[in-house]
Amino acid sequence: MADRYFGESVERREDPRLLTGHGNYVADIKLAGMAHAVFVRSPYAHAHIAGFDCSAAEGVPGVYTVLTLAGLGEKYADKRMAETYPAPNIKQAIRQYPLAKDEVCYAGEPVALVVAESRAIAEDAAALVDIDYTPLPAMVDCAVALEAQAPRAHASSPDNIVAQLHNCYGDTDKAFTDAAHVFKRRFRQHRGGCHAVECRGVLAKDDPYGDGLTVWSSTQSPYLVRRVLARHLEEDESRLRVIAPDVGGGFGPKAGVYAEEIVIALAARILEMPVKWIEDRREHFTATNQQGDQVWQIEVAANEAGKMLGLRGHIIADNGAYVPYGLRLPFSTTIPLPGPYSLPALDVRMDVVFTNTTANSPVRGAGRPNAAFAMERAIEAIARGLNLDPAAVRATNFVSVDQFPFQSGNKAPTGALITYDSGDFHGCLDKALLLADYAGFKERQAAARRDGRYLGIGMSSCVEDTGRGPFEGATIRVQPSGKVLLQTGAAGQGQGHQTVFSQIAADELGIDIDQVEYRSADTGMFPHGIATVGSRVAVNAGNAVSKAASQVRDKALQLAASLLQADTADLELVDGMVCIKSSAEARLALADLAARLNPIVGGELPLGMEPGLEATAYTDPQGSATASGTNVAEVEVDIGTGEVRLIKYSVAHDCGRIINPLLVNGQIEGGVVHGIGNALFERMHYDADGQPLSTNYGEYLLPLATEMPPIEIVHQETPSPLNPLGVKGAGEGGTIPAAAAIVTAIENALEPWGIIIDDYPVDPQTICALLDAAGSDSAHAAR
Amino acid sequence: MADNRTITLQVNGKRRSGTTETRTHLGDFLRDELGLTGTHLGCEHGACGACTVLVDDEALRSCLMLAVQAQGTSITTIEGLSDGAELSAVQQAFREHHGLQCGFCTPGMVISLTAFLKKEPNPTERSIREAISGNICRCTGYQAIVKAGLKAASVLREEP
Numbered sequence: 039m040a041d042r043y044f045g046e047s048v049e050r051r052e053d054p055r056l057l058t059g060h061g062n063y064v065a066d067i068k069l070a071g072m073a074h075a076v077f078v079r080s081p082y083a084h085a086h087i088a089g090f091d092c093s094a095a096e097g098v099p100g101v102y103t104v105l106t107l108a109g110l111g112e113k114y115a116d117k118r119m120a121e122t123y124p125a126p127n128i129k130q131a132i133r134q135y136p137l138a139k140d141e142v143c144y145a146g147e148p149v150a151l152v153v154a155e156s157r158a159i160a161e162d163a164a165a166l167v168d169i170d171y172t173p174l175p176a177m178v179d180c181a182v183a184l185e186a187q188a189p190r191a192h193a194s195s196p197d198n199i200v201a202q203l204h205n206c207y208g209d210t211d212k213a214f215t216d217a218a219h220v221f222k223r224r225f226r227q228h229r230g231g232c233h234a235v236e237c238r239g240v241l242a243k244d245d246p247y248g249d250g251l252t253v254w255s256s257t258q259s260p261y262l263v264r265r266v267l268a269r270h271l272e273e274d275e276s277r278l279r280v281i282a283p284d285v286g287g288g289f290g291p292k293a294g295v296y297a298e299e300i301v302i303a304l305a306a307r308i309l310e311m312p313v314k315w316i317e318d319r320r321e322h323f324t325a326t327n328q329q330g331d332q333v334w335q336i337e338v339a340a341n342e343a344g345k346m347l348g349l350r351g352h353i354i355a356d357n358g359a360y361v362p363y364g365l366r367l368p369f370s371t372t373i374p375l376p377g378p379y380s381l382p383a384l385d386v387r388m389d390v391v392f393t394n395t396t397a398n399s400p401v402r403g404a405g406r407p408n409a410a411f412a413m414e415r416a417i418e419a420i421a422r423g424l425n426l427d428p429a430a431v432r433a434t435n436f437v438s439v440d441q442f443p444f445q446s447g448n449k450a451p452t453g454a455l456i457t458y459d460s461g462d463f464h465g466c467l468d469k470a471l472l473l474a475d476y477a478g479f480k481e482r483q484a485a486a487r488r489d490g491r492y493l494g495i496g497m498s499s500c501v502e503d504t505g506r507g508p509f510e511g512a513t514i515r516v517q518p519s520g521k522v523l524l525q526t527g528a529a530g531q532g533q534g535h536q537t538v539f540s541q542i543a544a545d546e547l548g549i550d551i552d553q554v555e556y557r558s559a560d561t562g563m564f565p566h567g568i569a570t571v572g573s574r575v576a577v578n579a580g581n582a583v584s585k586a587a588s589q590v591r592d593k594a595l596q597l598a599a600s601l602l603q604a605d606t607a608d609l610e611l612v613d614g615m616v617c618i619k620s621s622a623e624a625r626l627a628l629a630d631l632a633a634r635l636n637p638i639v640g641g642e643l644p645l646g647m648e649p650g651l652e653a654t655a656y657t658d659p660q661g662s663a664t665a666s667g668t669n670v671a672e673v674e675v676d677i678g679t680g681e682v683r684l685i686k687y688s689v690a691h692d693c694g695r696i697i698n699p700l701l702v703n704g705q706i707e708g709g710v711v712h713g714i715g716n717a718l719f720e721r722m723h724y725d726a727d728g729q730p731l732s733t734n735y736g737e738y739l740l741p742l743a744t745e746m747p748p749i750e751i752v753h754q755e756t757p758s759p760l761n762p763l764g765v766k767g768a769g770e771g772g773t774i775p776a777a778a779a780i781v782t783a784i785e786n787a788l789e790p791w792g793i794i795i796d797d798y799p800v801d802p803q804t805i806c807a808l809l810d811a812a813g814s815d816s817a818h819a820a821r
Numbered sequence: 822m823a824d825n826r827t828i829t830l831q832v833n834g835k836r837r838s839g840t841t842e843t844r845t846h847l848g849d850f851l852r853d854e855l856g857l858t859g860t861h862l863g864c865e866h867g868a869c870g871a872c873t874v875l876v877d878d879e880a881l882r883s884c885l886m887l888a889v890q891a892q893g894t895s896i897t898t899i900e901g902l903s904d905g906a907e908l909s910a911v912q913q914a915f916r917e918h919h920g921l922q923c924g925f926c927t928p929g930m931v932i933s934l935t936a937f938l939k940k941e942p943n944p945t946e947r948s949i950r951e952a953i954s955g956n957i958c959r960c961t962g963y964q965a966i967v968k969a970g971l972k973a974a975s976v977l978r979e980e981p
Binding site: 057060066287318320531701710711712735740 | 902
């Protein structure tokens with residue numbers, strides 16, 4: 039296949055309509071007779087419900103109904119939401135009821151639904167729904183969830199344990215006994231929530247005598263939503279159509295299945311009218327799943343040269359109130375250990391605990407940023423403790439380029455050995471350090487200190503398991519017009535799937551990219567799909583598109599060969615035409631071939647051929663394509679105000695073969711800024727009773743344009759041997775190492791005071807407090 | 822009892838009128854009553870900027886303005902920036918520089934920059950960042966948007 043588009047910064051096909059206000063997000067969809075829904079949510083983090091009085095709300099003019107769990111139907115009165123990712127080590131797989139039954143376990147838990155002729159009326163009525171709550175003690179801080187006297191997040195549970203994980207390999211006891219040095223670190227990691235600019239939303243329409251339920255949802259996982267809806271409603275999947283229209287950002291929390299999807303679907307059925315719910319931004323802070331805190335303790339054993347011999351750790355991970363997402367987040371934290379490093383022995387335990395807060399969801403990077411942060415803390419501890427260059431310590435410990443495929447020692451929950459398929463970690467490190475002018479930093483730092491200014495530099499390296507299975511699929515169909523229809527189950531939230539997959543298809547078929555018509559994320563249009571998570575879609579769907587397109591190409595050439603009385607080896611596809619090479623005469627348009635394979639009026643199918651110039655293909659990736667990279671952050675810390683100014687951010691990134699550099703850079707830049715948010719800005723505050731205290735953007739800080747540094751990127755391409763295109767995922771690699779790089783840079787700036795940071799995001803108040811606490815040691819003062 | 826008014830205003834060069842409750846904000850009026858769903862609502866508390874429209878050439882957050890306050894004004898929404906299929910200089914620059922990913926913040930972002938560049942034809946990277954500091958983007962990290970802004974400014978300076 040000729041690479042006309044692959045590797046090029048092709049402008050996006052999605053852009054013209056999005057730039058002119060013709061996007062189609064859930065909130066934009068209007069159906070005749072549509073009603074509007076508002077959820078009544080628990081104001082308490084933990085409470086018992088004795089009863090509901092909806093009479094006042096029902097009496098508001100314009101209200102169609104007020105539903106509680108009992109009102110959804112007898113079939114649902116005792117039915118919790120399905121387990122999506124069961125795992126044998128989940129001790130208490132407690133999922134929520136779609137509407138609370140008699141206990142609420144987080145502030146924001148949906149309790150009732152008001153449906154009215156307008157959203158404003160529904161909001162008015164929602165305030166009148168009277169619920170008899172008796173507050174119960176709330177379990178808020180995961181760090182104390184395992185203590186004997188800790189409140190139970192679920193009143194009837196014996197304890198707060200969701201699951202207990204243990205990842206170990208090698209002989210850590212020996213490593214620690216033999217080691218010349220042992221370094222310890224304790225730290226708490228906070229990653230905040232989704233905060234896509236589009237909140238969630240669900241629109242449902244029931245057509246019981248026709249095709250059944252159609253649900254539009256701002257989701258990353260239409261097929262998962264269909265599966266869970268089918269289970270909950272006890273319906274065949276063919277009677278449920280789930281569509282993800284334009285989705286304004288996902289980042290992980292839109293990948294799970296939510297109570298709202300079930301309740302809105304049932305409301306539409308009960309009322310026999312379409313029902314739309316659009317999440318309010320304040321709701322988003324508690325109604326949409328977010329990543330919970332992790333409290334870590336690690337110790338690392340090293341030799342004199344700074345080589346890691348073993349790492350031990352214990353993590354307490356905040357699961358939130360329910361388990362809608364299995365152990366995805368815990369697994370994605372422990373399995374990426376030990377990162378890009380060759381570590382002979384590992385022993386890490388994780389206690390996943392319930393708290394009375396919103397349920398846990400992966401947020402961009404999932405647990406990988408947490409794992410990367412821990413490994414980078416270990417590396418930095420060694421560098422600091424042995425007075426070695428942190429870059430040198432990384433180089434000493436990296437998996438080397440001749441060790442691939444490399445088995446880290448760690449295991450997946452299935453027992454499969456984790457394997458890094460390809461990479462060049464030293465190469466990325468060198469490129470990042472060059473880009474960051476690391477060599478010149480000591481001088482910059484010294485010059486700044488002479489001026490009373492404190493610069494710091496921090497680096498962080500990571501791996502990312504991308505492209506995991508089980509599959510995605512694509513259908514390529516040449517239309518009688520000559521246009522090529524590309525259908526896939528893959529769901530996009532702005533990554534540019536349409537463009538990237540059109541590039542691949544156009545190359546394979548020798549057509550102009552504008553000939554491709556793209557359809558996606560609709561379970562009624564394409565039969566099977568999984569979800570857009572974990573940077574897996576380019577690998578899965580990209581290869582499926584390539585495979586299907588090459589099958590269409592083969593079929594076109596086969597038919598053309600018989601019609602042109604030529605050998606397929608003598609044919610080529612150029613500009614939508616099959617031609618005999620080096621002959622201008624004999625040509626057949628793809629459109630013509632398509633029509634011949636679909637002869638509606640008269641004609642016959644060519645002998646031995648199936649109808650349609652089309653093919654459907656799925657990928658079945660084995661293992662995962664290992665992306666990797668090193669980030670370097672240079673900062674200035676104002677020791678008077680505690681402000682951290684980001685001076686420059688350098689990224690060396692390896693996502694295998696790059697399909698569209700412009701789009702990959704966008705993913706990296708966006709990912710880095712999300713990581714900057716984690717490092718410096720985004721904190722979800724709760725009080726001791728589990729009350730959310732930061733429910734607007736004045737209190738929960740998102741990265742804004744003014745604080746962002748220049749982000750410079752250098753690419754390295756180590757193709758994945760595991761898929762024909764050689765591609766790897768690129769959606770999260772900017773985020774994964776970012777918090778570690780920035781926190782390390784801050785410590786480097788504050789090295790005169792010997793400050794170690796053990797919690798992020800780091801705010802100015804924290805830096806001032808650390809400086810005040812250290813200030814008493816005047817031997818460390820600058821100048 | 823709902824308090825309804827009929828208002829008349831110019832929207833994207835056309836005279837439009839509609840009935841609205843007095844408590845309805847301009848963003849909802851544009852989207853629901855006039856069917857102009859290009860203006861998006863991201864936060865409804867004036868923080869994210871996604872709902873930004875031009876009201877008498879000034880960039881304002883439509884979620885912070887009541888529809889009835891727009892009586893007699895001239896409004897430009899994202900739908901009004903392009904001329905048929907021809908994108909404005911700002912829109913075209915966004916396309917070239919990948920200044921949008923999911924597209925949800927984009928209408929407000931483009932409107933904000935369009936208004937800014939009319940006032941400041943010679944922006945710097947810094948002044949562009951300040952101009953969009955009231956527009957939250959979760960996808961791009963802003964760098965491509967800033968590049969698009971600088972490109973649009975240079976194109977607009979070339980125009981007769």
